[in-house]
Amino acid sequence: MLATVRGACPHDCPDTCALLTTVQDGVALKVQGNPDHPPTAGVLCKKVSHYAERTYHPGRLLQPLRRVGPKGAGRFEPVSWDDALDDIAGRLRAIAARDPQAILPYSYCGTMGLVQGEAMAGRFFHKLGASLLDRTICASAGAEGLTQTLGARVGMKVEFFAEARLIVIWGSNSIASNLHFWRLANEAKRKGARLVCIDPRRTETAEKCHEHVQLLPGTDAALALALMHELVVHDWLDHDYLDRHTVGWEALRERALQWSPERAAQVCGVPAEQIRALARDYGTTQPAAIRLSYGMQRVRGGGNATRAVACLPALTGAWRHRAGGLLLSTSGYYPVDRAALQRPDLLAGRTPRTINMVQIGDDLLRPASPGFGPAVEAVIVYNSNPLAVAPESGKVVRGFAREDLFTVVLEQFRTDTADYADYLLPATTQLEHWDIHASFGHTDVLLNRPAIAPVGQARTNTEVFRALAVRMGFDDPCFAEDDGSLCRTAFGDRIDYDALREHGFASLPVPDAPFADGNFPTPSGRCEFFSERLARQGLDGLPDHLPNYEAIGSSARYPLAMISPPARNFLNSTFVNVESLRDIEVEPVLEMHPLDAAERGIADASVVRVFNDRGEYLCKARVNARARPGVVNGLGIWWRKLGLQGTNVNELTSQRLTDLGRAPVFYDCLVDVQPA
Numbered sequence: 001m002l003a004t005v006r007g008a009c010p011h012d013c014p015d016t017c018a019l020l021t022t023v024q025d026g027v028a029l030k031v032q033g034n035p036d037h038p039p040t041a042g043v044l045c046k047k048v049s050h051y052a053e054r055t056y057h058p059g060r061l062l063q064p065l066r067r068v069g070p071k072g073a074g075r076f077e078p079v080s081w082d083d084a085l086d087d088i089a090g091r092l093r094a095i096a097a098r099d100p101q102a103i104l105p106y107s108y109c110g111t112m113g114l115v116q117g118e119a120m121a122g123r124f125f126h127k128l129g130a131s132l133l134d135r136t137i138c139a140s141a142g143a144e145g146l147t148q149t150l151g152a153r154v155g156m157k158v159e160f161f162a163e164a165r166l167i168v169i170w171g172s173n174s175i176a177s178n179l180h181f182w183r184l185a186n187e188a189k190r191k192g193a194r195l196v197c198i199d200p201r202r203t204e205t206a207e208k209c210h211e212h213v214q215l216l217p218g219t220d221a222a223l224a225l226a227l228m229h230e231l232v233v234h235d236w237l238d239h240d241y242l243d244r245h246t247v248g249w250e251a252l253r254e255r256a257l258q259w260s261p262e263r264a265a266q267v268c269g270v271p272a273e274q275i276r277a278l279a280r281d282y283g284t285t286q287p288a289a290i291r292l293s294y295g296m297q298r299v300r301g302g303g304n305a306t307r308a309v310a311c312l313p314a315l316t317g318a319w320r321h322r323a324g325g326l327l328l329s330t331s332g333y334y335p336v337d338r339a340a341l342q343r344p345d346l347l348a349g350r351t352p353r354t355i356n357m358v359q360i361g362d363d364l365l366r367p368a369s370p371g372f373g374p375a376v377e378a379v380i381v382y383n384s385n386p387l388a389v390a391p392e393s394g395k396v397v398r399g400f401a402r403e404d405l406f407t408v409v410l411e412q413f414r415t416d417t418a419d420y421a422d423y424l425l426p427a428t429t430q431l432e433h434w435d436i437h438a439s440f441g442h443t444d445v446l447l448n449r450p451a452i453a454p455v456g457q458a459r460t461n462t463e464v465f466r467a468l469a470v471r472m473g474f475d476d477p478c479f480a481e482d483d484g485s486l487c488r489t490a491f492g493d494r495i496d497y498d499a500l501r502e503h504g505f506a507s508l509p510v511p512d513a514p515f516a517d518g519n520f521p522t523p524s525g526r527c528e529f530f531s532e533r534l535a536r537q538g539l540d541g542l543p544d545h546l547p548n549y550e551a552i553g554s555s556a557r558y559p560l561a562m563i564s565p566p567a568r569n570f571l572n573s574t575f576v577n578v579e580s581l582r583d584i585e586v587e588p589v590l591e592m593h594p595l596d597a598a599e600r601g602i603a604d605a606s607v608v609r610v611f612n613d614r615g616e617y618l619c620k621a622r623v624n625a626r627a628r629p630g631v632v633n634g635l636g637i638w639w640r641k642l643g644l645q646g647t648n649v650n651e652l653t654s655q656r657l658t659d660l661g662r663a664p665v666f667y668d669c670l671v672d673v674q675p676a
């Protein structure tokens with residue numbers, strides 16, 4: 001029997017596509033984009049159009065496994081679900097009896113689903129009283145910067161980019177990581193819009209824009225302030241909008257006037273004339289739209305940089321138009337009832353410590369102390385692959401290699417992290433479970449129905465945490481809630497669930513031009529150039545340029561700045577094991593400008609050693625002009641064991657945190673490179 005099942009892409013991507021899975025006799029034959037869902041328009045990226053291949057991949061974990069070899073060796077024996085769960089519950093119970101904070105959940109956006117993400121897992125760890133995890137590894141600097149300026153993670157509706165006359169793509173390789181936005185930008189281009197890309201790397205997207213501003217990493221705030229300088233000097237300002245809908249204009253104006261294009265040019269490493277020309281375009285074109293993305297906030301000043309860019313549309317009144325303004329994230333529009341899903345009330349007055357997932361390397365190696373609390377004795381990893389994705393991975397590896405650390409990993413594949421598990425539990429894919437999805441790139445809710453039965457003995461995350469809850473003696477009724485009910489709980493009666501069931505997606509009632517008349521969700525109701533909330537914390541109330549911790553030119557030993565944007569056919573560390581996609585990427589590479597390569601005697605396609613005080617990484621040099629002089633691009637995120645020497649680019653990145661949002665600084669990293 002042939003059937004088509006509606007679903008949602010679970011991956012950490014702003015497009016949140018609606019899927020149609022064709023199923024015959026219980027087997028998924030193909031996964032396609034739903035043509036009825038406007039943001040998807042029937043198109044999936046290459047990665048997810050291979051989802052059936054991924055689902056039936058020969059490397060899929062099909063049964064629970066128990067470690068038999070040393071940590072990291074990846075040697076396991078099969079074990080029954082009951083035996084595995086009994087033993088895991090027993091081990092957790094013993095640790096919890098001493099101090100439940102010694103147990104750490106570790107998870108992120110391996111699925112963006114609200115149910116298989118933090119619903120039953122949240123309940124379980126709250127009831128247990130485990131350490132809380134600060135889930136900051138991707139977007140929290142930008143989220144905080146946006147929230148301090150606009151009031152929440154809100155912005156333009158993506159569909160209206162197609163009507164813009166000027167589109168500034170800031171810190172995004174949209175062709176690789178925001179494909180459906182790129183379709184809209186192209187539509188605007190065909191109608192005569194000008195496209196400008198701001199990115200330290202000459203990406204596929206930059207190549208296809210009219211203009212590429214190839215600035216140095218971590219200098220975006222300086223560029224934004226210089227654009228403001230020009231808007232002020234030439235009076236390309238909407239004074240009425242500034243008067244009625246902003247806070248702190250006079251102070252911001254003074255700050256901007258300190259940033260002449262010449263000063264910013266020195267900092268950003270781009271010509272002053274290019275800054276002037278961009279300011280002229282931005283100040284004299286309406287509607288003008290900025291598609292900001294997360295690459296630029298992965299540096300020390302990432303929060304401030306987001307604030308500076310987010311101020312721009314209010315200076316020119318771009319928000320008056322539905323095709324004007326800025327989009328970083330739409331996730332703040334979604335009325336998700338996280339308290340009902342995750343039940344923090346189960347903490348029952350306890351306030352466990354919080355561990356920042358960015359600093360897992362240090363924290364797994366930290367002994368017990370009055371300041372830190374108990375040493376971490378158990379880690380439960382789900383929806384994440386910290387060995388590959390967390391910074392300074394040499395330390396992360398040493399932490400997970402601790403013989404006294406009890407590690408449980410819920411996974412679909414034998415990732416780098418899975419190799420360090422004491423118990424490795426087979427997890428379902430998106431084709432095998434219920435879920436419900438918000439988006440951070442459009443404004444629809446999507447429902448994911450299971451298209452096939454779980455492959456092998458795979459179980460949903462919710463089922464695993466339910467089963468553990470029973471064994472731990474957690475008898476609160478919430479642990480019996482099934483996944484269909486959890487999908488309803490996610491939004492309560494704030495969305496039309498019946499319509500969602502019928503169509504697979506439902507739109508939120510977001511106005512076309514949400515800030516045409518102000519009404520920002522800030523405390524003042526205005527766009528906050530000056531943030532009282534930040535000032536009260538002793539921080540600068542205005543956005544400013546904060547130089548990188550590891551600014552280019554600040555180290556004689558490590559003269560090159562490295563960024564680590566995603567390889568086009570991978571999504572974080574997902575898909576690296578899908579052969580048809582890995583064959584396109586071929587091998588881990590470091591892009592180098594010909595001048596930097598020649599200076600070091602490095603030939604194209606030769607093996608190089610990339611290093612700094614934190615570690616070293618072996619990969620192939622790709623000598624080309626995608627890298628600007630002084631900056632190298634280490635494309636990520638390869639599984640370590642599929643790399644050249646069992647390492648990946650995160651050997652080199654640091655565990656320091658951003659100015660706002662406690663986020664990682666992956667793109668704030670100095671290195672040098674030698675022939676290997």
Ligand code: SF4
Nearest residue numbers: 009013016017045048
């Ligand atoms: S990864 Fe992004 S573009 Fe690809 S199918 Fe998923 S949501 Fe769509």
